[in-house]
């Protein structure tokens with residue numbers, strides 16, 4: 058493909074937000090171009106999220122991008138919480154009036170969207186790094202980008218930055234327009250992938266006196282497991298045996314099963330961050346997904362928020378195309394931020410309920426256990442957690458408000 062120089066919607070970044078938005082625009086006949094700084098293999102192999110909310114699955118279905126997800130994805134009707142060596146299962150359909158989540162790795166979702174895009178369009182340029190977004194005050198914002206050793210310019214009617222936390226689009230907004238609200242966390246997640254069948258059918262979130270652990274999976278043969286570790290932990294300092302022993306110790310219940318062990322194929326430490334940039338749009342430039350907000354992964358919300366932003370924006374552009382009205386585009390930031398802050402609250406709540414802080418006192422631990430106990434004894438408390446985890450519908454006002 059040559060170098061595109063003109064489009065209606067210029068999209069920076071081919072993660073879940075950019076790819077889904079491009080697909081939705083393509084289906085409504087709106088011309089767009091995606092620029093992605095990495096190569097295709099890198100984008101398709103990047104290990105990240107694995108839980109899709111019902112509304113994300115519904116959006117992929119209506120975008121014609123769910124064939125493989127239907128065959129290979131696994132619906133999960135609940136999660137298990139472990140604390141004080143006990144186990145509590147939350148059943149989503151009965152607590153939420155029928156909602157559930159799906160296990161389908163972000164790598165697979167990204168591969169599906171790229172495969173569709175390569176077959177049907179719109180244009181996607183890999184190894185095309187956006188250098189700057191300019192001209193926000195006029196009618197024709199533009200993206201300056203580098204590809205194959207040369208600089209090019211893509212003139213757009215609208216620009217959408219789906220370029221993640223370190224992206225450049227945000228910097229195209231005039232100074233003083235954006236405000237970022239942030240919170241750091243005093244611990245990280247040490248994540249491993251292992252060629253070992255998962256020992257459990259659903260995700261297990263464990264509170265223990267040794268710190269948090271999460272047992273998840275990527276397929277019937279691959280386990281994905283996480284341990285809370287101090288910030289700055291070097292994964293190479295952890296032998297495989299130490300990792301498995303620590304996971305078993307943190308996930309232990311009275312009489313419970315142990316994990317199936319197998320070769321560990323990947324070890325990485327992921328710092329945790331909470332951040333929201335407001336507003337998510339200014340003039341003709343929009344931000345979507347991680348470019349505008351980051352949540353700690355404990356609530357499994359990052360990928361789903363990115364997909365929700367793409368849905369809201371896809372609908373707003375379709376409305377513009379059908380009616381000529383920018384009403385929904387104008388409402389985009391407010392609409393998304395309601396959902397974003399709900400997800401931030403939920404993700405921070407899950408994080409603080411399950412992790413031990415470095416200065417954790419016995420009093421703090423008692424408070425956490427009381428909160429977990431409340432989930433076991435109050436259907437209302439359990440329903441509130443389940444509604445937030447399974448995800449709020451991306452409905453008419455798309456923000457969903459609170460649950």
Ligand SMILES: Cc1cc2nc3c(=O)[nH]c(=O)nc-3n(C[C@H](O)[C@H](O)[C@H](O)COP(=O)(O)OP(=O)(O)OC[C@H]3O[C@@H](n4cnc5c(N)ncnc54)[C@H](O)[C@@H]3O)c2cc1C
Pocket residue numbers: 069070071072073074075092093094095100104105106107108163185186187188219220221222223224225327345346347348354356357358359360361363
């Ligand atoms: C290491 C890691 C692990 C995670 N694990 C989980 C998890 O377990 N559960 C969970 O729910 N969430 C997880 N997340 C969060 C989730 O994966 C993200 O929220 C999701 O990827 C957001 O999608 P996005 O499209 O907004 O951004 P991204 O997926 O980050 O995509 C942004 C894209 O923009 C491209 N880009 C950046 N700058 C430029 C530029 N200048 N020009 C062109 N392209 C550019 C990038 O290469 C990238 O492809 C994790 C995130 C990370 C970073």
